[in-house]
C-alpha cells in the first residue's frame with residue numbers, strides 16, 4: 001500500500017470521442033496541498049471531474065489512500081455508461097464511493113439547486129461523509145467560517161449573490177468531511193473584496209488540516225495556499241514547481257505562453 005494520499009498515474013480522459021487530457025501523473029501526501037494553473041479550456045476541470053468519478057478515465061490509475069478508485073467491475077458514471085472504454089481493462093469509477101472515501105469535489109461554477117434553501121443544501125451533504133464527523137459539528141464549522149451562510153440559511157439559493165453561493169458550495173464540501181478537498185476556481189468572477197474573504201476562509205480550511213487541490217486563475221492566491229504548483233497545458237502537466245522555487249506571475253505566464261507574454 002502506498003503512503004501517498006493521492007497517486008495519479010498516467011491518467012487520460014475526456015468526452016467521447018474527444019480526448020482532453022493525457023499522461024497526467026502526480027502524487028500528493030496528506031500534509032500538502034497542490035495547485036493547478038493553466039489556460040482556459042486546456043482540460044483542468046475535465047481532469048478534476050475524472051478524479052472524482054463524474055466521468056470515467058480512459059486510461060491510467062487513481063489511487064486514493066491506498067485504494068484503487070478506478071477498477072474493473074465498477075458500475076461507472078451513468079452518463080457515459082455505454083461508452084466503450086479501454087476494452088481490456090474497463091476500469092471505471094463509482095462517484096458515490098469516491099465521495100464516501102473522502103475525495104470531495106466542489107465544482108467550478110457552484111452547481112447548486114436554485115430552489116433549495118441554504119439549510120437544505122447543506123443538510124444533504126453529510127450523506128457523503130460515511131460517518132466521518134458529526135453533521136452538527138460540521139455545520140457549526142461552516143457557519144463559523146462563513147457567517148453570511150448562517151445569516152442566509154433560510155433563503156433559497158437563487159436569491160444569493162455569486163459570492164454567497166460559492167461559500168455555500170464550499171460549505172457543502174466541508175459538510176462531507178473531506179479527506180481531500182478539490183476546489184475548482186473558487187474565486188472566479190468575485191469582486192476583490194469577496195475574493196479576499198473567500199481566500200482567507202480557504203486558508204483557514206487548509207490550516208485545519210484538510211489537504212487541497214485548487215485550480216484558480218489567480219497565481220498569487222494559489223501561491224498563498226499550496227506547496228506544489230502544476231502547470232497544466234494542452235491537457236498535460238508541463239511543469240511541476242515547488243513552493244520554495246515559485247516564480248512570479250509574469251515568469252509563469254512566460255512558461256505557458258512564451259516570452260511574448262511578459
Ligand SMILES: Nc1ncnc2c1ncn2[C@@H]1O[C@H](COP(=O)(O)OP(=O)(O)OP(=O)(O)O)[C@@H](O)[C@H]1O
Nearest residue numbers: 015020038039040041042043044045046047108185
Ligand atoms: N461536457 C462536455 N462535453 C464535451 N466537451 C466538453 C465538456 N466540458 C468541457 N468540454 C471541452 O473540454 C475542453 C476542456 O475543458 P475544461 O473545462 O476541462 O477546461 P479548463 O482548463 O477547466 O478551462 P477553464 O479554465 O475555462 O475552466 C474544452 O475544449 C471544452 O470545450
Ligand SMILES: [Mg+2]
Nearest residue numbers: 044045108184
Ligand atoms: Mg475549468
